[in-house]
Amino acid sequence: MRKLIYAMNLTLDGYVAAAGDDIGWSGPPSPELFQWWLEREQASGMSLYGRKLWEAMSSFWPTGDEQPGATPAEIEFARNWRDTPKVVFSSTIDKVDWNTRLVTGDAIAEIRRLKAEDGGPMTIGGAKLAGAAMRAGLIDEYAIVTHPVLVGGGTPFFTALDGWVNLDLVETRTFPGGVVLTRYETRR
Template sequence: MRKLIYGMNLTLDGYIAAAGGDIGWSGPPSRELFRWWLDHEQASGLSLYGRRLWETMSAYWPTGDQQPDATPAEIEFARHWRATPKVVFSSTIDGVDWNARLVTGDAIAEIARLKAGDGGPMHIGGATLAGAAMRAGLIDEYVIATHPVLVGGGTPFFTALDSRVDLNLVETRTFPGGVVLTRYETRR
């Protein structure tokens, strides 16, 4: 069985995007934080995206390594991003590229099917998609990079749940700029 990991950058008040979908509050990550996310992504065997996060990622990373100011880590991330198999869940887009396939049907059934298979960990991104997986009890690990900023509203990292979920803290780390990374595993 594969592990399903939900991780993103978020504000201290718990949002992955401010009102209007603004993600500029995080600014560019420190080299150390970017490297941590790169290592985390390289450990992934499959990436699962909701439509909005897919549109954000696919707007930049297919050619991120070709940008004139790309750092070595960004070049490595872009190459890894293109090579990693991806599943995009959406009923509003017609197609996807860059080693991805589109699922327009029941996301929870497909995620459960993928989890039951063999392979490396799967990473899930996008608040709506991850929220549905949370409610279905499919998330095995949460990775939270909390930035020292309050935005007052927007897209929350966590969704409303039907029941309590107990977690075990497995890592805490502080990065430049006051970013605190925490990892929690779901207690089963």
């Protein structure tokens, strides 16, 4: 069975985007943090995206390695991003590219099916999609990259749950700029 990992940048007050889907609060990551994200992406066997995160990622990474001044890590990230199988869950778009498949039906049923397959871990991104997987009890690991900023509202990282989910802390790490990683595994 595949492991499902929910990993995103968020604000200290728990938002992945401020009001109006503004993610400008995160700024460019430090080289150390970008390297951590690159290693996470390289370890992933498949990426699952909601529409908004897909649109953000696909607007840059298909040609990220061709951008003027791209660092070696950014070049590697772009190449890995293109090569990694991706699934986008959306009922409002009709086309995806770059080694990607579109699912317009029941996201939870498809995520359960994908988890039952053999293969490397899967990452899930996009608060709405991840929230549905969280409510269904499908998230195996949370990688929370907290930035030292308060935005006061927006799109929360966590969703409302029907019951408690007990977690075990497996890693903490501090990055430049006061960014803190905390990684938790779901206690089964």
